[in-house]
Amino acid sequence: MRTSLLLLSGLISFVMVASAANFNQDIDVTWGDGRVKILENGNLLTLTLDKFSGSGFQSKNQYLFGKIDMNIKLVPGNSAGTVTTYYLRSEGSTWDEIDFEFLGNLSGDPYIVHTNVYTQGKGDKEQQFYLWFDPTKDFHTYSLLWNPQRIIFSVDGTPIREFKNLESTGVAFPKSQPMRVYSSLWNADDWATRGGLVKTDWSKAPFTAAYRNYKADACVWSSGKSSCSSTSPSQNSWLSQELDITSQEKLKWVQKNYMIYNYCTDTKRFPQGLPKECTAP
Numbered sequence: 001m002r003t004s005l006l007l008l009s010g011l012i013s014f015v016m017v018a019s020a021a022n023f024n025q026d027i028d029v030t031w032g033d034g035r036v037k038i039l040e041n042g043n044l045l046t047l048t049l050d051k052f053s054g055s056g057f058q059s060k061n062q063y064l065f066g067k068i069d070m071n072i073k074l075v076p077g078n079s080a081g082t083v084t085t086y087y088l089r090s091e092g093s094t095w096d097e098i099d100f101e102f103l104g105n106l107s108g109d110p111y112i113v114h115t116n117v118y119t120q121g122k123g124d125k126e127q128q129f130y131l132w133f134d135p136t137k138d139f140h141t142y143s144l145l146w147n148p149q150r151i152i153f154s155v156d157g158t159p160i161r162e163f164k165n166l167e168s169t170g171v172a173f174p175k176s177q178p179m180r181v182y183s184s185l186w187n188a189d190d191w192a193t194r195g196g197l198v199k200t201d202w203s204k205a206p207f208t209a210a211y212r213n214y215k216a217d218a219c220v221w222s223s224g225k226s227s228c229s230s231t232s233p234s235q236n237s238w239l240s241q242e243l244d245i246t247s248q249e250k251l252k253w254v255q256k257n258y259m260i261y262n263y264c265t266d267t268k269r270f271p272q273g274l275p276k277e278c279t280a281p
Contacts, residue, residue: 021214027057030182035206045211047185049075049082051202056085056184059216063088064178064226066218067145067238072102073210074111076136079104081189081200084209086142088179094121096174098144098151102135103192104207111135112260115153117163119172125275127161128261129254139212147239148175159243159251160258164277171277178221185209 021027024042032055035048047055068088075082082104089097097118102111110130117125133140143154151174153161165173185207189200217238219228228236243251255262263269264278 021059021216023057023211023214026060026214026216027181028060030056030058031184032056040212043212045214047084047183047209047211049185049187049207050205054184054186056182056186058183059181061216061218062178062180062221063216063218064176064221065147065228065239066216067143067241068181068218069141069143069213069215070181070183070211071139071141071213072135073137073139074102074135075104075185075207075209078107078201078204079111079136079207080106080193080198081187082185082207083188083192084183084185086183087181088144088146089118089182090174090177090179092177096120096177096179097123098146098153098174098179100142100144100153103188105193106198113155113160115161117151117174119174122172124263125163125277126261126263127259129160129258130260131155132254132258139210141213145238145241146174147241149240150242152241152243158254159247160254162243162251164280166277166280169276169280171275171280181214181216183211 022042023038023045029036032047033053035050035053035055036057037046039046045057049055070086072084072086074084084102085100087097087099089095095118097116099114099116101114103114105111113129113131115127116123141156145152145154149165151163152159165175167173187200189198190196219226228239264274267274
């Protein structure tokens with residue numbers, strides 16, 4: 001940890017004060033040909049999918065470490081075949097990525113929350129969960145905390161997954177490539193719902209997901225420098241944040257009751273032995 005913080009201090013310069021973002025000012029529409037709508041003076045954004053195209057956006061800023069919050073209300077009703085994504089990703093062929101993907105389902109069936117971590121273009125670290133509420137009825141907060149020691153995925157403040165920095169055991173960790181925030185709504189009925197068995201019902205289109213309260217409490221990366229300061233840790237407490245006892249208990253509760261897939265227990269997928277991070281203490 002000390003080594004990571006010293007490395008970080010060599011990259012950073014001044015303090016950034018985070019604030020709630022405005023979609024008019026802080027994102028770029030990346031695709032969708034009019035299917036992205038920014039409403040309520042930039043406080044609400046909707047993505048739409050129809051049989052011709054989905055849609056998506058990205059943050060204007062790149063970040064190297066941060067805590068990103070987004071309120072999302074997922075596609076209601078029969079959303080089978082659709083995928084709503086919210087993730088961080090760097091550029092290039094050996095990219096880093098931290099994923100939330102919400103896999104649609106038939107009316108009345110639960111959404112599957114799919115998570116993954118990529119380092120140097122390699123993923124294969126999937127964990128999947130059901131939620132303990134209906135994510136289509138109202139907005140809920142989905143958070144990605146990324147610091148030099150760990151990545152924490154949270155829902156309404158409850159951690160559902162932690163991916164620790166285990167570089168000391170030879171496991172790669174995303175720490176040097178700045179990433180943007182991305183989100184999209186698209187058709188993936190070749191795999192998203194029951195492995196592709198349930199197809200998108202286009203008679204229910206258009207499908208719409210809504211976003212608000214996007215907040216990036218993060219280190220903006222610009223011209224090879226970070227906007228954060230190691231000399232003012234109180235301004236960026238998430239840079240060293242870890243799970244306290246209460247949060248660890250919440251994490252165990254979620255993983256015991258709502259986890260439906262964990263690559264670290266999939267011995268059929270890894271017949272030569274589970275990945276190193278799965279067996280590290």
